[in-house]
Amino acid sequence: xxxxxxITQIFGGVTALEDVSFAVKKGNITGVIGPNxxxxxxxxxxxxxxxxxxxxxxxLEGKDISGLPPEKLARKGLVRTFQNIxxxxxxxxxxxVMVGMHTKSSCGMxxxxxxxxxxxxxxHRIREGAVRWLEFAGITDLADVTSGNLPFGKGRLLEIAxxxxxxxxxxxxxxxxxxxxxxxxxxxxxxxxxxxxxxITVVLVEHDMELVMDxxxxxxxxxxxxxxxEGTPREIQENTEVIxxxxxxxx
Numbered sequence: 287x288x289x290x291x292x293i294t295q296i297f298g299g300v301t302a303l304e305d306v307s308f309a310v311k312k313g314n315i316t317g318v319i320g321p322n323x324x325x326x327x328x329x330x331x332x333x334x335x336x337x338x339x340x341x342x343x344x345x346l347e348g349k350d351i352s353g354l355p356p357e358k359l360a361r362k363g364l365v366r367t368f369q370n371i372x373x374x375x376x377x378x379x380x381x382x383v384m385v386g387m388h389t390k391s392s393c394g395m396x397x398x399x400x401x402x403x404x405x406x407x408x409x410h411r412i413r414e415g416a417v418r419w420l421e422f423a424g425i426t427d428l429a430d431v432t433s434g435n436l437p438f439g440k441g442r443l444l445e446i447a448x449x450x451x452x453x454x455x456x457x458x459x460x461x462x463x464x465x466x467x468x469x470x471x472x473x474x475x476x477x478x479x480x481x482x483x484x485x486i487t488v489v490l491v492e493h494d495m496e497l498v499m500d501x502x503x504x505x506x507x508x509x510x511x512x513x514x515x516e517g518t519p520r521e522i523q524e525n526t527e528v529i530x531x532x533x534x535x536x537x
Contacts, residue, residue, distance in 0.1 A: 287312035287456055287487045288333070288364075293342035295328055295511075302328045303511045306342070310456075310504075315478060315488045317498040319522075320508035321531060326491040327369065329508070330460050334366045335359050346456070363455035369464055369491075371441045375434030379425060379444055382433050383416040386451030416451065423447040423477070439470045446477070450486075457481065459490040463497050475501050499523065507531070 288310040295303040303325045310316045318326050331337040333344055335356045344352050346364055354362075374382050420426045423443040428436065433444060442462060449457055462478070463471045475497050482488055492498050498505065499519045507515040507522060509531045515522060522528055 287314075287347060288489065289345040289348075290329070290333070291343045291345065293329065293332060293344070294340045295325070295332060295337065296340045301511055303332075303339075303508075306508070306511075306513050308506045308513060308516055310487060310489055312487055313482065313485065314503040315482050315490070315501050317502035317505040318489065318491045318508065319493070319495070319498060319505060320514070323510070324508040325511040326508055327460055330366065330458055330491060334364065334458060360452050360454075363453070364458070365449040365452050365454040365456075366458040367442075367445045367449055367460060367462060369461040371438070371445050373433045373436075373441060373444060373448075375432070377433055378430050379433050379436070380413065380416050380420065380429040382444055383419050383448050383451045384412050386419075386448040387412045387415055419447040419451045422450065422480075424473075438465050439467070442466065442470075442474070443477075446481075450481070454486060456487040456489070459488065459492075461491055461493060463492055463494045471497055 290309070291307050293303055293306045294301070306325070306329065318329065320326055328337065332339045335354050335358070338353050343350055346362060351359060351362065351364070374385065377385070417426065417429070420429055423446055425440055425443050425447065428440060433441065436444060442465070446459075446462070459478070463474055466474060471494060478488055478490070478501055490498075490502075502519055505517065505519055505522045506513060507525075507528050514531060515525045515528050517525070
């Protein structure tokens with residue numbers, strides 16, 4: 287589904303990623319883990335078109351997507367959520383999800399400005415369709431609340447619902463459990479599994495190891511910008527190099 291081939295990213299004289307390669311299988315939940323500064327978010331920024339890598343290639347379903355901007359990647363079915371929640375704070379919860387659905391809109395600016403019957407009909411369809419994703423995320427009762435007033439955990443669910451509204455084939459999540467309590471994290475794990483069961487491939491960066499080990503099919507470990515290990519949750523748990531990277535080696 288997604289292939290990362292020999293990605294290197296250099297900022298000035300600092301090498302953030304060096305020769306990183308791995309593949310993500312369609313229909314899997316793949317975790318990308320590692321200590322702070324390992325290059326995880328930098329890698330996500332490259333995959334999703336925010337950064338342009340120094341060298342290497344990103345493939346989506348066998349096609350080179352390196353350097354494509356985020357909006358074009360969204361049309362190809364690749365979306366992401368952010369470590370720090372990014373919402374349209376002055377819009378309602380429903381309107382935020384409608385933004386995601388507008389990526390599939392066929393009406394142009396002129397048609398919308400003139401409020402043609404087709405554009406009015408499509409806007410109604412999008413407004414009603416947004417409810418489906420609010421229901422999936424469990425936040426239908428918040429549809430008319432201004433998103434800037436949401437509690438943190440609900441904001442996280444809204445961001446996921448908005449990404450799903452794009453109808454992606456693959457979703458990247460950057461630390462989705464950050465800032466959540468244990469009950470919210472448990473519910474998030476179940477939600478991510480439901481997303482996978484819908485046929486959407488999931489790749490997540492996450493520091494909550496209990497969540498990662500519970501929901502991931504495969505795990506990639508980065509350390510100091512390089513790939514340290516890759517395998518099943520059990521293989522990663524038993525890998526001495528991974529243990530040393532997280533806990534430090536005994537003197």
